[in-house]
Amino acid sequence: MKWDEFISNNVKAIKPSGIRKFFDIANQIEGVLSLSIGEPDFAAPDKIIDAMITSLKEKKTGYTGNSGLPELRAAIAEYFEAHYGVKYDPVSEIIVTVGVSEGLAMALLALVEPGDEVLIPDPAYVAYPASVQLAGGVPVMVPTYPEDDFKLSAEALEKVVTPKTKALVIGYPNNPTGTVMTAEELLPIAEFARKHNLVVLADEIYCELVYGGTQFTTFAKLPGMRERTVVFNGFSKAWAMTGMRLGYVCAPKEAIDPVLKLHQYAIMSANTQAQYGGITALKECAAEVEEMRRSYDERRKVIYQGLKDMGLPVFEPKGAFYIFPDIRCTGMTSSDFCEKLVQEEKVAVVPGSAFGDCGEGFVRISYASSMENIKESLVRMGRFVNKYRK
Structure with missing residues (x-):
């Protein structure tokens, strides 16, 4: 039986999630630091x-x-x-x-x-x-x-x-x-x-x-x-x-x-x-929410400064727990950057192109991760960017 003949064209036209693609890649590589998924690293209160x-x-x-x-x-x-x-x-x-x-x-x-x-x-x-x-x-x-x-x-x-x-x-x-x-x-x-x-x-x-x-x-x-x-x-x-x-x-x-x-x-x-x-x-749970928000804010400041220090153009995000640096200085597409980064430095981020054409040349980084992971990821990313900077 050819199931493809029965699947609606409407569903066929929808692209798989670019976020999950890189999450799955990261899961297959031992020791990866994942800054790819938009999920709090806290448990519910x-x-x-x-x-x-x-x-x-x-x-x-x-x-x-x-x-x-x-x-x-x-x-x-x-x-x-x-x-x-x-x-x-x-x-x-x-x-x-x-x-x-x-x-x-x-x-x-x-x-x-x-x-x-x-x-x-x-x-x-x-x-x-x-x-x-x-x-x-x-x-x-x-x-x-x-x-x-x-x-x-x-x-x-x-x-x-x-x-x-x-x-x-x-x-x-x-x-x-x-x-x-x-x-x-x-x-x-x-x-x-x-x-x-x-x-x-x-x-x-x-x-x-x-x-x-x-x-x-x-x-x-x-x-x-x-x-x-x-x-x-x-x-x-x-x-x-x-x-x-x-x-x-x-x-x-x-x-x-x-x-x-x-x-x-x-x-x-x-x-x-x-x-x-x-x-x-x-x-x-207002106090617990505020405690988590303060923690994200501290991480936000660290990752923002770290990306600036490695020379990536980036604006300061004021909400959520994402930052969206410009990686065009490497000469790579967003997807190529993310694939090479996870393979060579074991850091997983998401290509901006997964979110639309205007995201090409950028990557989404989630700072809903521990400060330790963020700081080590910045070291690895800095090394990677310096290697490929045009």
Whole structure:
């Protein structure tokens, strides 16, 4: 039987994740220092783990409601309003999902008709264009540039918008660049969305991880944007709960209802034990989150200075736990650089080209690793760059 004849062309057209490719390469080489995966090197705080264990001991092992535990949705609404200044009804405007990825996929399926165009800043997290394609839409990559710290501009958006454009996907703090856009910088993007009557899908999973006095602004707080924005957030990054797969979607009821319809058929409900952990995360773990954020900040400063010292052009990231240096001085493509680096110096990073055409000539480095690993990786990378510098 030729299975290839049965696989949909839609799926065939989607490229495998460039992130996982280099993660797999690193796993096959003994002694590799991996700065490739965007996963905290911390475990979830003990309070969260204890809450999950308690829920198991109390035999709370059944489904929750499709939207998630009422207590968790209430905690999300309270936390979001207190920290970001936007109020959502926990009953009708919040869904608990299996991470941000599921929420984004369901929202795109609910919104996108075949042929609809969805604007995505380039470089971007690899799941954005793939999720648009799976929904039958057309991802339209919008260039951003290193001289602007890869910040999105309304001018760039205006050059690619067409009558077929339906939505804009954004993610700040950004993966892969670490870029953060201020409220002032986001205002022209909001005006663009209103002008062209677009839905904005805002992935804000890294919102707790900002540095150097930077202030995060949720896109839904900008003038006129709550009514046309779907916000995605979750517990993987700031609370180090990646394996629990717990996220949430906030949006007006009219947008939530169709997303919930798809979620209930595809998923039923998010993991029950993870949801009990999420309640504790929001209510009791502020100190642990701040401790992890301070640790990332210390690592950020070290890796930023280290890359500058080896002569790689790089801007200072203000959010998430990624840095995006320019490696064009070596004369190599991003992929060649990463393959040779892991083979010769046993340091794994991800080619910027995995995140879009504008990422070519750059590499994504995750500093969600120990300070010891970061310092040794810098030594090895410096040796490698000096060897191949043109």
